[in-house]
Amino acid sequence: MMKKILAAITVALSTFCLSGCKETYLDLKDTGSISPADFPTSLSHLDLMLVSVYGVQHEWGFLGHYWHGYSVFCLDHTVDLQWRGDESWIGICIGTARLGENKVQQQWRDIQKGIYFANSTLEAIQQYRAIAPVSEKQAIDNIEGQALFLRGFYLWHLQTLYGQPNLDGMGVPIIRSVPKELKAMSVPRATTRDSYQAMIEDFKKAEKLLEGQNSNRRATKWSAKAALAKTYLFAEKPDSAKIYLEDCIKNSGKSLVTFDHYRNMFNGDTKFEYNSESFYEVGNRASPELTHNNGSRSQNTGSTVSLLYTPFYIDNVDNERKAMGYSNQFMHDRNLVRFGYTDVPPFRAMESVNGTWKLKDDYLTQQRQRRAQAGKQADGPDPRLYVAALQPFIDSVKVYGKFYKVAQAEFGKWYTLDPATGLSANDFYGWPLRKNQYLDGKLEETKNVAGANFYFIRLADIYLMYAEVMKATDPALALEYVNKVKRRAYGYNPNAASPVDYPSLSARTKAPADDHLANDPILYERWAEFFGEAKWWEDVRRLKLGPKEAAFFKTVAAGRKIVWRDEHYAMPIPPLEFETNTNPGMKQNPGY
Helix, strand or coil: CHHHHHHHHHHHHHHHHHHHCCCCCCCCCCHHHCCHHHCCCCHHHHHHHHHHHHHHHHCCCCCCCCHHHHHHHHHCCCEEECCCCCHHHHHHHHCCCCCCCHHHCHHHHHHHHHHHHHHHHHHHHHHHHCCCCHHHHHHHHHHHHHHHHHHHHHHHHHHHHHCCCCCCCEEEECCCCCCCCHHHHCCCEEEHHHHHHHHHHHHHHHHHHCCCCCCCCCCCHHHHHHHHHHHHHHCCCHHHHHHHHHHHHHHCCCCCCCHHHHHHCCCCCHHHCCCCCEEEEECCCCCCCCCCCCCCCCCCCCECHHHHHCCEEECCCCCEEEECCCCCEEECCHHHHHCCCCCCCHHHHEEEECCEEEECHHHHHHHHHHHHCCCCCCCCCCCCHHHHECCCCCCEEEECCEEEEEECCCCEECCCCCHHHCCCCCCCCCCCECCCCCCCCCHHHCCCCECCCEEEEEHHHHHHHHHHHHCCCCHHHHHHHHHHHHHHHCCCCCCCCCCCCCCCCCCCCCCCCCCCCCCCHHHHHHHHHCCCCCCHHHHHHHCCCHHHHHHHHCEECCCEECCCCHHHHCCCCCCCHHHHCCCCCCCCCCCC
16 A cells, blocks of 8 residues: 555545645656655655555545535536436436446446555554654644544545444444455444444544644635534534634634635635635646646646536537537526526527527516515525526526537527427426636636535534534524625625524525525525535435435436435445455445
């Protein structure tokens, strides 16, 4: 494993430093000079190893490409499929994921790589401590704390996709050291309860060791405290979660950014990233001039997740809808009504004038007013809709230096809909996603790499988790923290009463009456606030919302019915894992 770490260091170094360090952070002159025999012998060696642990965040099978569009966005119906020719992809969306399906097995490989790299780094730290000068103790502690945080971070994501949600169910294998022989790689699956406990142990150790590490480009003690709060909540330990939530609220110095800042912090503009409400984020940077930044399986400084759901735009020359990338996915139309958007689809607002199709003037006026008065109209949508998604015919994207109107997520003339798609013109909206999205160029302009950061935990998450743990004992306080999040979304001061406040914890939300979120402000706010951030699947699993969500979303891929089965809470573990891990306690998830 040490050899693998050394091989990964050079690429991982460029990956992490360009997205989270100064340009001159480290300069590896002779990569061939490093060997396991004399490594590590300096603090800089430890930091090189730590960089490789951070670098795994960008792996192709994880946040580099697979995590969003191939797995969690399909499972929680953030997206629907514009490309309807892949039965296995459709299966992930409708509840029939299959054993050996590539789209949900690469994550296992690459997230495990992060755990292994963290373990190797932690062992190297203990080796180096024996020869390190006393003056380096805090720096070594900080490196160890980051490695522990990242190991917990990777375990969290492994559990999110492959562990069963019930605490007594099967979690994931817990590996705490670098295997020295094949037999040591055969470990059983821990229970979900024990999987969360392993994360808690890592985050608690990290919290103490990260004292003095204040760069928000890396994990800090507040990253660990926030992660502890969330893990305790998911482990059904609300009293422990409450302690850390209150610590984060009162002592972290974090504050909600303004709504204008919030709107701009998801698309790679560095002025809005690493902001006052972020506890930890995965740094991405689009640097297409670099050798490895080509959106391939090579590590790079950005992410290619949005290749799968890039927008369509209208070419002014031929009136054709054209894709900015692969554009295989778009926001599931049912999410619009959950945001409170109930206006007619564009095809029902078109007219032909002298043989030329156009959108009706009153429709365009209405839609522009919706945007200008977002949050102020009683019958208008939640303002976060316009942060989460791009509206066809209203929003614009840049292509080779020119701006074009966003199109519905389909091919052909913008005013037609091919019957072969199976879509109904009377029902189709086809809004592209906006968060972590390409807005300034087609895929070839950035060599397939986007530079928008991924937020792991934000202050809004802390507020809503706090509301959840307090709702039984102090509902008034819980309501206040829900309203803080909503006020910001509607442009009000989060810390003062506003006209949009929920009057109770069972008040009506923007969700329709037949939606299970219709009278659940805490859960609705979790859905709306983090929409498009790959968080909703975590709550769907934790709260066993699968049947309710399937009933709400109904279909994908132009009419394919979603049929819920509880086995779908946990994806199939890759069959290859069982060839090397022969422990009888290493079992496949049921249903596959």
